[in-house]
Every structure is written in structure tokens, then in C-alpha cells.
Amino acid sequence: MPHEYQRFPYVAPPGLTEAEPRHPVVIVGAGPVGLAAALDLAGQGIACLVVDDNDVVSVGSRAICWSKRSLEILDRLGLGEACLARGVTWKVGRTFHRTAEVFSVDLQPEAGHKMPAFVNLQQYHVEAHLIRAALASPLVELRFLNRVTGLRQEAEGVTLRVETPDGSYDLPAAWVLACDGASSPIRRMMGLDFTGDLFEDRFLIADIEMRADTPPERWFWFEPDFHPGQSALLHKQPDNIYRIDLQLGWDADVEAERQPDRIRPRIEKVVGHGDFRLDWSSVYTFQCRRLDRFVHERVIFAGDSAHVVSPFGARGGNGGLQDVDALGWRLAAVVNGADPEILTDYERERRHAADENIRNSSRATRFMSPAPGAERWFRDATLALAAHAEFARPMVNSGRLSVPCRYPLAGAPDDATLPDLSAPGCVAPDAPLGDGWLLNRLGGQVSLLVLNRPPPQGTGLPCLAPPPDDLLRARYLGEAEGAIYLIRPDQVIAARWITADPPAIAACAARLTRPA
16 A cells, blocks of 8 residues: 655744844754754753744655664664664675676674664654654744744854745754755755766656565566676565666656656566556666765755765765754753854764765766676676675675774774774674673763773763673773773764773763863
């Protein structure tokens, strides 16, 4: 059955009849990034107002692959388990060349993590979970059918001009988060543009409803018999929905390819029959681009409004949630009086992450759509070799799947004898902790993780000091007897020591939020 889209009620805003006070934070865009930002800020005690020009969740599945890191972020917002229960969990990716399977990869071969490598869940389901949580929060206000039509920067903040079914009004904000997507009206109003590459290729994306015994895996084909000379991708979603991506080529007629009578024969060749219902489809081109800067005085960009990548590798929605992760605690500190300069740390880290995502997406795109000559020869030779030689398989690029980057934290205290996977700049690795999980005990505030050391006194920081089992030792100690970890509110490791005195720890923690 087609998904039933709930419409959310429009309520005439107070600004239509009286001047509104300056809101601490106004978020433009009620997609996954904007809603997650609102809930993250609310968790830090910051009131947020979210405006959106629509009154319904995203139509069509859109983003479907939510990575382990995104699930951990959603879990901190109280929604991880709901998304896990509703979605299709998977960790195996299979790559085919024509009719032969070249290789498969297990994306989470080790146990001891609460969240799986990936969950497939349609964006409209994720948005619905987020909206319900936002409506239940006393610190989040949602205004549907409120479209931003103008923006004016001021010394004390920003004033937005907002259009509603009942007229227009002025909406003052101390800070504005532009989470309004790849075609961001806010970006356009400010005269900003992306830099980067627009790839000359087109892809059909289609969701179909059918009953099948396909396992919950990612299947990617190079030059399959059912789609000669091109590439194809298959993902399983909840509700018997399957995502199919088909490379079309740059010369494809976009309007013609969008027609159901053109789409159905293509899908029939993929699945081998016509017993399916076309649920949603779109034709798109690749872009790997970003803004030069994400922070423009009092306006901050996050998600697709700041950077866009190709969908192969599941880096778009996941990258947007990681933007929220790096921004929320910093913006909360600024609203509470910290030096706004800490927002440059958000910009620096997330530009680094965007560049990494763009680099990986661009490489995948060139591998899937090689130029005639050397690029094509290398791609075909790699595919042929990968079927027989394991060393060639990492060179096959169907979209490196999303993992959190390691932030370059210049000057962060570190003892390099400790394990590399828990170095400063990395997300703290999860591990079982009694009857719960380590990451559920970390995050939301600056804190310490202390293993086999006396908890340092006088730092003013909350301290978690569990007895280390084998997994904690492997992920945090290695050959060391004990260690102290400084954990940021976004569960990223800020510093670590074998031994450290409390003043050094406190000074390092203070640099994170730079209180004014």
C-alpha cells in the first residue's frame, strides 16, 4: 500500500498581529537535519523555533541508508531504538560485474556495538519520528507553512521575513540555522554559491513495492546484463519497498525517463517480472560541491544547504546529522554566553568532513562513469582482477560507505601508545557496559572516561570510571595499564592521557567551550 502522508496543522503565528521577541535560535527547514538540530539544542536547554514551507514529511523515500554513527546520534536524541526497530538492518555489501559476484564485504565484522553498520529506513519515517519528538518537547516550536522570503543581518542577530497563508511577518532571531536543503533559499538570498564539480551523468532512482526473498544486503552491479554498459544498485527497505538506482548516462532525456511507461520496463529487467507497484521515482545528476564557509556572521549552514555529494555511499543525510552533532553543543554554549569564536571550530571540522566526503564521492563517480581511455581501462582491469585477486578488491569503488571522519585536532593532548581507533578526533568507540552501553553514558556534556586510574579531583567534570573488560581494554587501553579520556558532548574524543593532573585536564576542557 502507498505510504499515507500525515499533514501537520498550520497555526497562525503571533508575528502576524504583534512584534515577536528575538528567538535564541530559528531553524529553517524541518527535514532530518533541522529537526535533529532542534532536538539536540533542546537537550542542551536551548529553546528553538523551526519553520518550514511545507506541512508534510518528505515525499518519497529519499535518504534511506542510516549509518552506525547516525544511529548513535539519533539514539542520543532518544530515537535510535525506534529507528532500529522500524528499519531493515544490514551489514553485507555485494558487488557484481555483469552476472558474476566479484566479492562481498562485511561492514561490521566485530561484535560489541549497540548499533549496526547500517539501517535502511525511508526518510519520511525518520522525519516522522523526529517531528513527534519535537512536538513533545517544551523547548521546540514547529511552524508549518511558514516560508522564509527575506533575510536581514543585524548586529544582535537576524530578522527573517516569513510568508504564511495569512500574510507575512518579521521573525527576529539571535542565530539562524539554514537547514533548507540543496536548493537552499537562504543560501540564494545571501548570494552564496557552491564550489566543486557537477558530474555529467544522470541516474534514475525508483522505489517499488514487491514481495521477494531478497536478503537485507546492498547489491551493486557494474555492467549487468539487465542494464548493459551502466551500473545499478538495489537496497531493501521496510514495508516491502525496494530501492533501485540505474545509471542512465548524460544524454538521457530527463522528462522522458521520469515517465512510468519508461521506468517500468527498466525495473522489470532488474527484478525479472512485472509484479510490483511503482512507489516513487526521480532522475538526478551528481554534484560534489560545498560552500567555502559554513558560518556567515549569525547564519550557520548545515546539511545539504552547506554541502552536497552523490548518493552512492550514503554520505548526504549521514553527513548532515554529523553536522548537527558538531554544531549543537557549541551553539548552545554560545547562546549561554561562550565566545562565538568556537563556531569556527564547527566550520573547520565540518569543512574537513565535507572535503573527505566529496573526495570519496568524486572518486566513486569517476569509477562508475570513467572517461574514455585510461580511466576506462583502469576501471575494467580492476573489475576483472578483483574477481580473482583479493588485493584488487579495495580498488573497486561503488561508493565508499559513510563512516565518521577523524577530526584534525591540532594540539590535542595525546599519548600515541594508546589504540589508534580511540585517538583525539575520533568518535568514542562503543562497548557493552554492564546491562547497557558506553555511548549511552557519554555525550551531552563534556565528561571524563577514566580506566584503571583514580578519578581526577577538582576538574568539575562528570566522570565515568567503569572496570575495563576485554573490549574496553582493546578499544581504549591497548597495552597501557590505565588512561584518562576527555569526551566532548558529541561523543568525540578531545584528548587522552596515560596520566594527567587535574589543572591540565580542566584547562583542556575549558578550551572546548571557551566561556566568555
